[in-house]
Amino acid sequence: MQDADALENWQHSHVFDPGNPLAERNTRWVVWLTATMMVAEIAGGWIFNSMALLADGWHMSSHALALGLAVLAYTAARRYANDPRFAFGTWKIEVLASYTSAVFLVGVAGLMVFQSFERLLAPTPIHFDQAIAIAVMGLLVNLVCAWLLKDGHGHAHHHHHPHDGDHHHQDLNLRGAYLHVLADAATSLFAIVALFGGKLWGAVWLDPVMGLIGATLVATWAYGLLRDSSRVLLDAEMDRPLVTEIHDLVAGLPVVADIADLHLWRVGKGHYACILSLVVSEPLESDAVRQALSVHEELVHLTVEIHRRRIAPTT
CATH class of the missing domain: 1.20.1510.10 (Cation efflux protein transmembrane domain)
Known part of the structure; x- marks a missing residue:
């Protein structure tokens, strides 16, 4: 239960x-x-x-x-x-x-x-x-x-x-x-x-x-x-100012994170869904990313993926 x-x-x-x-x-x-x-x-x-x-x-x-x-x-x-x-x-x-x-x-x-x-x-x-x-x-x-x-x-x-x-x-x-x-x-x-x-x-x-x-x-x-x-x-929303603001928020995260994939599309009047895929070298919780993006109330459906960067072993 x-x-x-x-x-x-x-x-x-x-x-x-x-x-x-x-x-x-x-x-x-x-x-x-x-x-x-x-x-x-x-x-x-x-x-x-x-x-x-x-x-x-x-x-x-x-x-x-x-x-x-x-x-x-x-x-x-x-x-x-x-x-x-x-x-x-x-x-x-x-x-x-x-x-x-x-x-x-x-x-x-x-x-x-x-x-x-x-x-x-x-x-x-x-x-x-x-x-x-x-x-x-x-x-x-x-x-x-x-x-x-x-x-x-x-x-x-x-x-x-x-x-x-x-x-x-x-x-x-x-x-x-x-x-x-x-x-x-x-x-x-x-x-x-x-x-x-x-x-x-x-x-x-x-x-x-x-x-x-x-x-x-x-x-x-x-x-x-x-x-x-x-x-x-046609979901042609990737030139919205919101996309630039998501990039800026990711750049301001406590660890270095690169955006591997980003999709933004509209699901209502002024409401957006977003899929964000990040690649990081240090541990990062998806909740921390969600918290950073929560300033944008118009993001009503958010999916965050975090991938650790594979570091090649030194020989």
Whole structure:
């Protein structure tokens, strides 16, 4: 019984990320609002024979799909949090959703470019009043959605470590959802400007030009999200300042220790796992290394290996 107690003391949970219940709840609201607005735009486009509205409605469907994916990711990460199949927890389900969101955003930007060039080459008559009314309604819905997700964004940061910069503690899944809503808001805003320009001054060319500006903006956001989420998924973390700080701490140990192997990867928002393999000439306890590294609270899963250097016998 004593041995079992001792083993329990050494075992630990692999739930490294507490999740983001506020963001999950708000994202669910945003999915319903976006889906409702999408149906209204498609119906409006059909009734008023407006290709612009129909296109915006279908364009919104990709956002609704991505937002639904974000909700599914939160649910799956929570549901499988204690599943032993996930060696380092389920947080990367959320990161995978943010990466997929970014891919959707690239598709949205591409569709916007295609439609804009199509309208530049072959302008179509626009029902300005109806299109403006629905675009304004779309913008208002998107602003409400952005406010809901921004609220979750503000509560997504639990741990702050000065050396690593706040954006490494972001909820990437929430950021993906937030960018889809912002992309939609920007599209609605550019559409309103273009429609007013067309209605008041007959500047029909404004509609496709604004579409191209919107596409550039969306593509830029998509690139940033793709870069950040793919880094996490591919464990490309070895250029973090934390790696340099681990090297400095090892250099400050009471005995001379060389790093034979070092692996650092993310297992939660601002939480890292680390494998450190040291080669020493004099005895060194792994607990002493753990103690030295304990100043970094973000190291939540640490494995330390110590190897004694073989000294060749003198002849």
